[in-house]
Amino acid sequence: MERMFTIRAGVLDVAVERHGDPSGASVVLLHGFPYDTRAYDDVARLLADAGRDVVVPYLRGFGGTRFTDRATMRSGEQAALAHDLRELVTALKLNKPIVAGYDWGGRAACAVAALWPEEVSGLVSVSGYLIQDIDAANSRPAPPHLEKRYWYQYYLHSERGRAGLTEYRAEIAQTLWTDWSPTWRFGDSEFGATAASFDNPDFVDVVVHSYRHRYGLEPGDPAYATTQDALAAQPEITVPTIVIDPTEDTVAGLYGASDHDAHFTDLVDVRALDCGHNPPQELPGHFADAILTL
Numbered sequence: 001m002e003r004m005f006t007i008r009a010g011v012l013d014v015a016v017e018r019h020g021d022p023s024g025a026s027v028v029l030l031h032g033f034p035y036d037t038r039a040y041d042d043v044a045r046l047l048a049d050a051g052r053d054v055v056v057p058y059l060r061g062f063g064g065t066r067f068t069d070r071a072t073m074r075s076g077e078q079a080a081l082a083h084d085l086r087e088l089v090t091a092l093k094l095n096k097p098i099v100a101g102y103d104w105g106g107r108a109a110c111a112v113a114a115l116w117p118e119e120v121s122g123l124v125s126v127s128g129y130l131i132q133d134i135d136a137a138n139s140r141p142a143p144p145h146l147e148k149r150y151w152y153q154y155y156l157h158s159e160r161g162r163a164g165l166t167e168y169r170a171e172i173a174q175t176l177w178t179d180w181s182p183t184w185r186f187g188d189s190e191f192g193a194t195a196a197s198f199d200n201p202d203f204v205d206v207v208v209h210s211y212r213h214r215y216g217l218e219p220g221d222p223a224y225a226t227t228q229d230a231l232a233a234q235p236e237i238t239v240p241t242i243v244i245d246p247t248e249d250t251v252a253g254l255y256g257a258s259d260h261d262a263h264f265t266d267l268v269d270v271r272a273l274d275c276g277h278n279p280p281q282e283l284p285g286h287f288a289d290a291i292l293t294l
Contacts, residue, residue, distance in 0.1 A: 002044075006064065010087030011072045015064030017056045020048030025121075026094040027291055028055045030085065032103020033207060034173035035278060036062050036197035038190075042284035043291075050292055055092060059104060060084055061206030063197040072221075074202050076104075076210025078132050078231060079224035082111035089119060098294055100287075102126035102244075102279060104210070114235040115227065122268075122294035123241040124287070126279055127252050129263035131231050138216050149251050152176060156211040165207060169198040181276025183248045236265055242290045243270045249277045268294065 003018045017037050027047055029040040037056045044054045058065040059081065060074075067074070085108045089097060099109040099120050107130040113123040114131060141147060152172065155161035165172060174191055177184075197203075212218040220228050241264045246252055260270055271290060275282040 007088070007091050008068065009091035010083055011068055012060055012084060012087070013066045013068055014084070014088055014091075015058045015066075016088075016092075017044070019044040019054040019056070020052050022053050024051045024053040026053040026055060026097035028057070028085065028089065028094070028097050028099045028109075029280070030057070030099065030101030030105025030108055031059060031062070032101065032105050032278070033210070034169075034176055034198065035103070035281075036194045038194045039278055039281040040284075041281075043280045043288045046284060046288035047291060050288075052291075053094075053097075055088075055094070055097070057088055058197065058200075059108075061200055061202045063200060065200070067202060073223075074205035074209060075213070075221040075224070076206040076208075077213045077220045077224065077228065078107050078111055079227040080221055081105075081108035082115065082227060082231070083224060084108065085112050086116060086119065096121040098122040098124065098291055100124035100291055103130075103277065106130045107132070110237060111227075111231055113239045113241070114237045115230055117237070117239045120239055123237065123239050124244065124290045124294065125241065126244045126246065126277075127249070128243045128245070128258065128260045128270075129237070131234060132214050133234055134214055134216055134232065137214060149179075153211045153215075156208050157215070157217055162204060162208050166204050169203065170195040173198060177278070180249060180251050181278055181282060182250060183274070184276050184278070184282045186281075234263075237263060238265045240266045240268050240294055242268050242294060244279050244287065244290060245270060245272045246275045246277065246279055247272055248275055251277060 006013050031039050047054045101109040106125045110130045280287040
């Protein structure tokens with residue numbers, strides 16, 4: 001059974017899709033940019049069939065999730081995403097859920113697992129350790145063949161990029177889906193089911209801030225400064241973790257650390273999957289199996 005509702009969690013009214021048995025072990029599934037909860041439709045069904053309580057929220061700036069106060073900074077920084085997840089777990093009174101995600105969602109899951117390990121029971125992270133080292137990103141450029149893959153980030157550093165995202169949000173997203181998952185043959189209807197989430201009134205502001213903050217081009221929200229300082233120390237993740245490494249992801253090297261043992265003290269498994277940037281939608285059975293293994 002699927003239930004859709006909105007719940008107040010921190011600075012957000014979070015739009016949530018919930019599947020399965022509320023009395024089962026809880027799992028929170030977190031999407032990335034530029035995707036939404038549709039990425040987890042098949043994964044959620046598989047986990048619900050296995051008796052899990054499955055929570056799939058729309059991140060800030062996506063779908064039906066809204067800020068509760070006009071004055072709140074529309075931050076897309078990693079510390080904000082971490083607090084959103086923690087506040088959601090608290091609001092729903094979840095008992096040490098497994099947290100799983102990719103891209104922005106994986107970053108939120110990694111950050112919560114690192115800073116508040118007592119609040120989760122396990123982690124599934126696509127591409128490994130996703131906590132940003134902003135100082136290193138600013139001082140150590142990547143080789144040119146990798147740097148060219150950052151085009152969308154550099155684009156969003158300019159006001160031209162903001163205007164472009166405002167006007168062509170779906171077209172940019174579809175381009176990134178195609179580039180990042182070259183072996184995934186998604187259809188127009190599949191993309192269209194997600195594209196509506198980009199019409200959120202905060203989408204552009206949150207996305208632009210995310211890609212500017214991570215390069216030190218814009219300040220973060222002062223409300224999350226302490227958390228950002230803690231993440232800057234690159235804390236280890238001590239909860240049981242399964243890392244999914246997509247073999248066909250053209251930006252995987254930009255999002256996670258390949259030296260997984262250096263960041264995870266309880267690394268249960270590293271699983272290479274023949275897919276692109278969006279494993280839960282491309283290979284849902286494998287993604288669900290990783291969660292059930294934990």
